[in-house]
Amino acid sequence: GPGRRSSLTLVNRHPGREVNLPALRRIAQALLRETWPGCRFDLGIYMVAAAEMARLNETFLRHSGSTDVITFDYAQSPGAGAQPGPPPALLHGEILVCLDEAISQARRFRTTWQSELIRYVVHGVLHLRGYDDRSHRLRQQMKKAEDGLVRRLAGRFDFGALG
Template sequence: MRGKQVFSVQCSVSGNAATATPATEQGIRSTLTFRNRQRDRRLNLPFLRRVLRQVLTEQIPATTHDLCFHFVTAEEMARVNWQFLKHEGSTDVITFDYGERSAASGQRSAGLSGEAFIGVADAVKQASEFKTSWQSEVVRYAVHALLHLRGYDDLQPAKRRVMKREENRLMRELAAVFDLDQLETQNSKP
């Protein structure tokens, strides 16, 4: 996509959080946590939770998930980008994959585990460039992160094209079900 990277590292962060932990049919619990540490735009996190639950149950089902999405300032994104990737400046999304892999085959487990840092200011900037809404860009970055956690790679051109096609397909499906502009809320604090 637009400069995304996925890495298997552990990081610790702080900030306000909203977490949902539903029970699955097998009694296994899944978590989806949001941490909003930016004030560039007001985010409707309950709406985003519904959107991502749709992806996690319908489009790229995961038996379980333990996921955290951090919505950060350009300054914080630049710090994360430098600390973990040694790249200068902000970027749109960075994904950290904590998923388990089989030692024998290297295959991923059926569940997803990881964190994604999403630069909301970058979404606003790129929305103008790509003639879309910043809300759609934020959802795209979250979908992109989920695809990385599902095993998609965008470091080589051929794999990048495959991932981009899947990302575009998922975005079309989500746009058919949700008005993605609802990601912005007027009734809550940023």
């Protein structure tokens, strides 16, 4: 019912890379609160290695190889994707982020893996919010929202504290 508390689950399943989960929790909560105040959430964020991400990508999306982020949306949001509408009463989903991908992309884009990790989390949350990247126009719109949120969070938090 309406009294349900929000819940945020963070799990690092990567065998070789430590992540400061309390720091990530603070950033993720700020992202959720500031972007959609009053919206309850039941969200899991899982950090995985490339091998696990490749399996998930193959199993659920029928794509081969690893990828940066996969989002599972469990909220019923009819017609989501056309246009970001009013926030759903509950954001409900799971975001899987590949730390290996964050590390290699960070090298490519001359940024840090921590900053890439936050970008993936932001990307996943935007998907749960109804943003879509299936067409060029929608992708541009989503990228603009993503860049703005990453910048705002970077101004408030030290991403370096993530690991």
